[in-house]
Amino acid sequence: MIALWDTTATEVVKALAAERHSSGGLTSGLALNLVVIVDEKGEREAEAALTHAAQQHPCRLLIVVRRDHEQTAPRLDAEIVVGGRLGPCEAVVMRVYGPLVEHAESVVMPLLAPDVPVVTCWFVPPPAHTTEDPLGAFADRRITYSARSADPVASLQGRARDYSPGDTDISWTRITYWRSLIASAFDTATAPATAVTIAAKASDPSAVLMSGWLGGRLGVVPTIVDTDVVRDSENLPAIKGVTFTLADGHEIAIDRDAEGNTLLRRTGFPDRTQTIKGRTLGELLAEELRHLDPDQPYEQALGNATGHLKPAASS
Template sequence: MIGLWDTTGNEVVKALAAERRSAGGVASGMALTLIVVVDEKRVREAEAAATIAAAAHPCRLLVVVRADVERERNRLDAEIVVGGRLGPCEAVVTRMYGRLALHAESVVMPLLVPDVPVVTWWHGEPPAEIATDFLGVVADRRITDCAQAVDPIEALRERARDYAPGDTDLAWTRITPWRTLVAGAFDTTEARVTEATVVAPRRDPTAALMQGWLAARLGIQPQWQHTDDHPRMRQVQLRCANGDELTLTRDDSLATFRRTGQDDRVLPLVRRPLGDELAEELRRLDADQVYAEALGTAAGLSGLEQRPPQRVHVWKDPATARRAEAGVSAHADTSTTS
């Protein structure tokens, strides 16, 4: 590992090139560039997930930690790891302070691997508008996680309003095993589904996407039965036109599949590590139309998959916004006092 403290973007590029030459074959064959936007307190968690994903998708990992944008003096610290503790990838962990944090692209752009796709993953609360973050605008694929938001369901609606082809969310990834088991139930029947119910907590974004997916695929309006007995989606119930009922119920890492006239079956339904979920999203770098349909249906919007895939960067200075809010608050306090 090479550590560079209070350095420049040019020095980071030179140090990475030198480390790649030293590593030799370990640093070859990059399939993509993965940009991770994360807070300092969650860097190790993001690195652990990226290490798992890099085992399946060798990549250049660029971790961007932005902090203290109102600091008077800019500072850039960087760690460079090639083929070390982060697995078969080239990793650059950058910590940006001051106004430099608002221009992270000035450091990141020279570090992108030429001629390979760029994926940006926000490991934390996603931005309301991805266009306000240049690291999202430059990416071919953008991964968010609504479960990290204060209000996950509202965050999911924001993702629909802000959607562009190439966007995805880990809440969608987490229902892949559910969708696989539900779809597999119809391998031996052609019965039409007339009713569906999803049993889950009211703030569970995976349940909202499951409801949207069922509605988009089956042309019905599933019911959402709220429950506070379980922290995650608990059950999916389907009723068919021929009278059959199909129920998939999760208990810890197993699911019980019940169907009218058949014996119960116990199937695996394991909650996967974050790195496995990330690796799944890195398998495809084109637009996920099924996700777009499910997201749009869940949010009550249509035509998401027909939107243009490109975004135009919208400059946003959070420091200016905070100062404006502070000024309004101070004015209000003065008015109240007077």
């Protein structure tokens, strides 16, 4: 580990090359560049999540920790870790101060490993325009977390207006298990759905994206019934249940209790139980990094939920 205080991007590049050489690091073994923006209070959580993700995806990890915005003079403190506490990756933790908070790309871009994709992830409220943001403009994939915005639903509206292929949101990743349960429940469906009701916290972006996804897949407009939801993790969507009314009068319902146990009820079939536990931020991020192609189901769900995009064909 190398620590540099009040340094420059040039010195960080030199120190990273020296540390890689001494540790036997090979750029050709990297799958991607992962640029993560986090505030000081979220640094510890971010490092834990990124350590988990790096174990599955060899990467050059560039963490931008935004500190004192009010400081008048720009300052950069950097910590270089190769194969250390942040897992099997090449990591640079950059703590930026003052005007450098708004111009962090000037220290990030020289550190990008060549010839591998760039993923930019905001663990803070995302910028108004991710594709125009200096840290998002050069990325092949942009991952936001709208649930951490002051107004998550308004943030989704911004994501829709600003959408570009390669965008996705952790709030979408949170409903992977729900989507799998619903898809398996419809394996025995006897008729198409005519009505869908989602019991959820209406301000939860995952519930809004669930509504958009179901609307696109089933050709109906789901109703969200605003409900208080007890969650065992921030990374679990605030969804209590989903009920489907079929054209033949049959019903499919999935309900989740506070402990994460789900009950699947289908007309004419025995009830079935399953557990949905909240995943860690690292597990959610690792899932997103498994595919770097445009996320067409997310695009369609986002468009249907907000009315800003035309539905796209997806599988």
